[in-house]
Amino acid sequence: MGGFGRRVSRRAVLGSALAATWLATDFSSDSVHRNVVDGARDRAHTDVLFIGAHPDDESSNLSTFGQWREDLGLSTGVVTITRGEGGGNAVGLEEGPELGLIREAEERRATGFVGIENIYYLDKPDFWYTLSAPLTARIWGEQDTLARLVRLVRSTTPHTIVVMDPRPFNQHGGHQFSARLGIEAFRLAGDPSAFPAQIADEGLTPWHPSRLLAQNYGFESLLGPDAAEQRRTDPYTGLPVIGVWSGVRSREYNTSWAQVEREATRLYLTQGFAAQPAQVSSDPRQLGSDWFTVLAEDGRFIDAAVHREDGLKPLYAEFSDWADRAGLPWLANRVQPDYPPNPSTTIPAVPIAPVLNGIEGPGEYPGPELPLAVWRGGGGCAATAKVARHGDDLYVLVTVTDDRKGAELVVEDTKRHWRTDSVEIVVDPRGDSDDTSTTLKTGILPYIAGRVGPIAERDADNHQGLARETAPGMRVAAMVTDPYRGYAVEVKIPLGELPAPVDPAEFAMNILVYDSDTDDKTGRTRLAWSPFGSAQADPYVWGTATLADYRPLADSSTTDTPPVIPQTAARSASSAASLAQAGRIGVPIAGSPRPSSSRYSVSPNR
Structure with a gap:
């Protein structure tokens, strides 16, 4: 994997990523193959399912998804919980649902570069930039969103789920909460007692994904083809980390996957991504990798040592409690950063x-x-x-x-x-x-x-x-x-x-x-x-x-005011692309229930 233009082998494409690591299994394992065969009976089947909050959250991993498709024949689908209505617009004045439909079109064009055909929107409202997963949960509706995600996992039968980073510091609450929901959907989709009406009334069957990965941006400074070949461990959780090098050359595009990703990401116009340089470096030593923490293998969470912290601020204590309930308490290791003294x-x-x-x-x-x-x-x-x-x-x-x-x-x-x-x-x-x-x-x-x-x-x-x-x-x-x-x-x-x-x-x-x-x-x-x-x-x-010397007026009428938070979302029913996708693969829009007599029910994985 040292040469930029050299054709890489099936095992090398995953960057030492999955195949040449110390993990128990890889994409060629019998368990994964069995899931692929069973799931392929359904037109909605995807090998990999990425779960994000907004219509650009997958953009930094497009080179990986493209490699997996071209070299391993693995399909990727995307779940986008909102359409990003609360975000910015660098190219126009559209806001709200109108902006959301524009961002959907951008996402579909960009992901199409790497062969992604199906994107599932859950029609949840995107409000504004917050660091709070609990606030996001209140606005999205935790149980309803989770039910829709579990339904999509059972419908699309992925062997690998990729989520964002669930840890709370310095990132969007929507990213955090989408990751939490993805982790819980990974665990619950195979449990027949979870959302049983999906099985009894909709004709779905339990589905056990094999692998769970989470985006990890802590290794971005490691460049070149050799970086992803090394065994790495996340310094916070102690879990294994894998890398997929973006410098691998695409046979279809005759350029690096890093360049393919750059051309794709520049299509997210509303987010200002078109301001990125059109060309990436031609020097393989200057090209990085996509990094993922391995949360689960063979359908089971990977254990790690737990290091508790005392004196957590409320937002971090809430995350620690969730990690305990989810069965991954090590995700909360060193979860609260060392805040500098407040000025x-x-x-x-x-x-x-x-x-x-x-x-x-x-x-x-x-x-x-x-x-x-x-x-x-x-x-x-x-x-x-x-x-x-x-x-x-x-x-x-x-x-x-x-x-x-x-x-x-x-x-x-x-x-x-x-x-x-x-x-x-x-x-x-x-x-x-x-x-x-x-x-x-x-x-x-x-x-x-x-x-x-x-x-x-x-x-x-x-x-x-x-x-x-x-x-x-x-x-x-x-x-x-x-x-x-x-x-x-x-x-x-x-x-x-x-x-x-x-x-x-x-x-x-x-x-x-x-x-x-x-x-x-x-x-x-x-x-x-x-x-x-x-x-x-x-x-x-x-x-x-x-x-100094301030005494609020005794008769002040100021009281705690409940927040006003926009909750208007673009709807899949207003999207021709989403409606056409639903007709093509038989999965209803917005993660909604299937008809009771659905002829698109999947076969259980054995």
Whole structure:
């Protein structure tokens, strides 16, 4: 496997991945072969089933799925739980269900590059970027989503299931929860007592997949054809890790699978993937592998040592409890990272309200200057912030030095402030939030198309939308230099419009700056007062900010406000492609029940 253009053997294609490892079985094993033979009786059968949350979650593994098809004859199907309606749109103004159907079309075109024919959407709503699997479970409906997944596993009879990483730190809650559901579906699909109506009423039979893999991005720095040949172990769980090298040459495309994947991923236009370079490196030493943790072999979870942690924060404790219930307690090994100390400041009270003009006037901000450090990316941007309070209003002034102006968004596109130059302020009024649904998150664009800026919006928080509608007392001002050398944003946030009463001693916040330096609506650099992990979405990271001398009004009407979360999803019934697929293979749309007399029932694996 050392030569870039050399044709590889059947065993080498899986990168030392599955076949040449120390695993008990491989794709040529009798047990896998038996599953393939039995399942092939059904038009819906797939050898591999990937389970993701959004219509691009499989994009980083397309080179692997393509290799498995071309060299081993293994088909792959995809389950996508949502259509990504809550995500961004780099090429238009469509949102909600309309955006979801666009993203479905992108996913079908991209996966078609590697021979994936069937994608199953579960029609669950995609809301906004959250780090919380429990919040995602509440919105999707845990048992209903799990039942649909189990039904699809029984319908498609895969021998291998591939899930995302279920661990909670620094990744989308939808990714985490889709992985949890995939793990549970792997276990339950073969249990006749699980969702028995699928068997009694729908004609399905229990199905026992053989292998369970989870995406692992902890080995991305290992490049070249030899990296995937080594035996590796996940440093957190102790489970085996396998790699599939992307530099293997495709006979069909006459180029590396890494290049095929790049051409495919550039078709996810709404997600800004078209901004990726069109060509990957021609040097095999610069091409990486796809990595997977092996969670189960021969239908059984692989055991590993359990290392308990004390003092887990609520989100991590919840994951640990789930891992125990699921029968994989080692997944929670070292699950909570070593958070750095939270920065802290005291927000002084000022007798006269600052003038909102983007300029610091005398005595307006007597407190300390807060430095904003590079959080992601780097170069071309620097920023500081100052904070003050007058009465029941919080004032924030952010000053940004920048070397290039980003794209000018229109008012209808302000939700995607992180795609260009902008400021984000996040506030946890009591400092006890586990996710952003109980916080205020406002994004401010210092300029927009038509020179009518600035403008503020709220996203991924307690109530989303333009600030003039969701926080009518909020006021923003900006000063943009001409010629452009940066900008300043000044914001007034009424404390009475926060989603919960303020605790002056536990008040938490973070201040972030997004820097683009491009015209294609893709961010480059991010700064934050407290830069760690997903600094915009993880309240555990945010700094503490004591409100000096503040006494909330005794007659304040501020109470805890339930979050407003979009729950409108694109429907498979509105998708011609999904309807055509259902007619072709006999699996109803959205993981819905089959008719009782279905003629497409599968044979049990022996």
